[in-house]
Amino acid sequence: MTIYDRYNEMTGLEFLRDLIARGDASPMGNTMNQKVVVAGDGSAVVEAIPDARFLNTMQRMHGGFIATLIDTGLGCAVMTKLGKGVGYGTIELKVNFVRKIDLETGPLRCTANVLHAGRTMLTAECKVADKAGLLYAHGSGTFLVYPK
16 A cells, blocks of 8 residues: 555645655656655645756756646645645646756755635745755745545
8 A cells, every 4th residue: 555545544734744754756756856845734845856857958947847846836735734635736827937947056945835725725835946045936826626
C-alpha cells in the first residue's frame, strides 16, 4: 500500500506531512525535480532544483518550470486546509516572472499561503526565491474544491 492509496484516510495536511517525512515527491514532483519541504496550516514550501532538462532554446529555464513550481506550491498550501479525501483543482493561475533563471541560479523555494479558504473555493499567493532570498517569481491562484 502506498501513501496515495491512503489519501482518503488523511487530511490534506496529514498527507503532505507524511509525504515530507518519507522524503517522497509526487510523480510530477519527481519529473520536475520538485519536493514539498514544509507544510503548515494554510502554508507550504516547495523546493525545486533547475537543471538542463528544463532549459528553453535560449538556455534559460522554461517558464513552465516555474509555473509548475508555483502551481505545486499554491496547491499544497490549499491542500493543508482540506479534510479527509477532499480533492481540489486549479481553476486560475497567475505567474509573474521578475528575474531570469538559468543553471547557475541553484535551488529555488516557493513559499505559498492561503488567502481565503471557503467551502467550495480557495485562493492563495506565493513567492519564489533563491537561498539568499532573491525574488525570481511570484504568483497567485484560485482552486475549486471537489466534493467527497
